[in-house]
Amino acid sequence: MHDIEPHFGWRERYRAEDDQLSPFFGRQYNEFGFNNRVYNYLIHPQWDEFGAETLYLKILYLDYEEQYAIIELIGEWNDAVHNDSMHLKREVIDPLISEGIRRFILIMEGVLNFHGGDTDYYEEWVEEVRYDGGWIALLNTHQHVVDELEDTRLEGYLHFGSFLNDLTWRPQKPHRVYEAIEGLLQKEIRRIY
Template identity: 75%
Template sequence: MHDIEPHFGWRDRYRAEDDDASPFFGRQYSEFGFSNRVYNYLLHPQWDEFGAETLYLKLLFVDYDEGYAIIEFIGEWNDAVHNDIMHLKREFVDQLVGNGIKYFVLIMEGVLNFHGDEVDYYEEWNDEITDEGGWVALLNTHPQVDDELTQTRLDEYLHFGQHLNGLTWRPQKPHRVFEAVEGLIQTEVRRVY
């Protein structure tokens, strides 16, 4: 896992460490000092820790005018043992929501397992952004992660599933990724009603 880097294709457009509204403003990175790990596996030092023990992220892009953020994850999302959603919500999401972000694109290719528990923080996150028309979408989740998300009943608060899997997002510009996800979510909502 130490050689899996976060997506760097948009670094010329956005760097969280240079954004004074970002939770990672001022953070400095090493190319050689490996300290973060998922269990016994070291992670590339460009991934950001936010208080979770086995889950890391990279804030790839934020557009404050349009109100969206694109975030890539790696590791194991474990609410049952580590309460990862609490750390994510309090240490990361709250600051973005406070700065007007209401659309969240979570890239989940690097999340190999999800262990659900309570839904309180998901419900709170959903309540804060849906009044503004916002949403949280999970892209490219593994089947076992989809299954656990569904069993935990997170489909009430998050958009995920087959229609959001298989998206080729890396070669795209951030606004194209956002527009594509928004279109898929609007199609999903119309199908439900």
């Protein structure tokens, strides 16, 4: 896992460590020191830790004008034991919401497992963004992770499933990814209602 890097295709457009409004502003990376782990596997030092034991992320892009964030995740999302949703919400999402971000695209390809727990932080997150047209979309989620998300009954808070899977996002520009997800969500909402 140490050679799996966060997506670098948009680095010339956005770097969280250079953004004064980002929760990772000023962070410095040691390209040669591998300290963070998922299970017994070292991960690339470009992934940001935020208090969760086995879940790491990288803010790939923030657009304050359009109010969206694209965040890539790697590891195990464990609410049952580690309350990862609390760490994510308090350390990353709350600061972004305070800066006006209302739409969140979470890239889930690197999330190997999900263990559900309470839904309190998801409910709070949705309540804080919903009335401003906000949403949370999980992109390219593994089927066994989808199953656990459904078992935890998170479909009322998060958008995920086959309509958001198998999307080729890496060669696209960030605003194209955002527009595509926005369109898919509108189509899915019309289909449901």
